[in-house]
Amino acid sequence: MKKVTIQDIAAEMGLSRNTVAKALNGGLVSPQTRHAVVQKAWQMGYNKLDDKLVEEVKSTYRRANTGTILVLFNHMESAFWTRALAGISNAVNDEGYRMQLHVVDEKDKDGESTGSLIADDVKGIIFLSVFSVKFVKAIGRKKLPMTFFNSPVNAKEYIKLGDVINVEGFYSMSTLTEYVIKQKGCTRLAYIGFAEGSRMIQARYLGFLNACTQNHIQLDERMQFTRPANNLSFSYAMVEEVVKDMAYIPDAIICEDDDVAKNVSLALLQRDSKAVKKMVITGFNNTLETDFFKSDILTVDVRIEEMGRRLVKSVIDKVKCPTMDVAFTTIATYPKF
Structure with missing residues (x-):
């Protein structure tokens, strides 16, 4: 044995x-x-x-x-x-x-x-x-x-x-996105998350879209990444490819959860170490370590x-x-x- x-x-x-x-x-x-x-x-x-x-x-x-x-x-x-x-x-x-x-x-x-x-x-x-x-x-x-x-x-x-x-994802993501638009002054927004992966994650994407519509934000379709290549999840390798291939660096990147937000931060650090410092990045779940190098990631608390x-x-x-x-x-x- x-x-x-x-x-x-x-x-x-x-x-x-x-x-x-x-x-x-x-x-x-x-x-x-x-x-x-x-x-x-x-x-x-x-x-x-x-x-x-x-x-x-x-x-x-x-x-x-x-x-x-x-x-x-x-x-x-x-x-x-x-x-x-x-x-x-x-x-x-x-x-x-x-x-x-x-x-x-x-x-x-x-x-x-x-x-x-x-x-x-x-x-x-x-x-x-x-x-x-x-x-x-x-x-x-x-x-x-x-x-x-x-x-x-x-x-x-x-x-x-x-x-x-x-x-709940729709209202919290909508509120978070609206904060990014109104309080952070961001108008060029990217989204990374598997919109059709599950009902819960779809609600977050719809909340993001709702906030953009309500605040008259015109989204660039090239910057909406809603389906991972493997149809499963946005791993670090996939996020790295997404960030590397972005047509430009947006004002903010809205992510489906904290794991994706963390991967985005690390991938952006490789592409443009200066941009990552001022970039507005959001996640969801409130699970990021307190000592993570980008400490200003916005998130949504879930009492897990x-x-x-x-x-x-x-x-x-x-x-x-x-x-x-x-x-x-x-x-x-x-x-x-």
């Missing part, structure tokens, strides 16, 4: 090797992250676990005998997802359940592989990523309560199967840990009362200036 390494655990969880090593060796990580990493390491057969950590996981399993809440996920590491998982883990533990995190293999398009792994003690499922309708329907055949964070632009099939929880708790409450309410109507919930967000 292949020896399990820290890198194996990191790959399975979508975390960095450094984060996993810290969690297993007493480093500075949140209690929720530490518990989730130790639990996954134990499940995978990692043989260098401290005996006290092993006993901690075992006692949690003995204590939490009400069942498991399965979290399906396919994202790479970012501060947003780390905090969301921390909120979910905390809430699941408070309710007396266990949390099982499963990183879905990108090859499992129809959900058959994932569905076959769902254990008998799973009581409900949280989808922390937007999966295809085909995948979701396959998991839905398990007849378990399901709650989705975010959804495709057309959420019709999702809402048939379970609760959908989004964070509480959002995680809301996801857990939704699915456990359905566990306790299966006849409850499905709900489409939007959680408030808060522009920061």
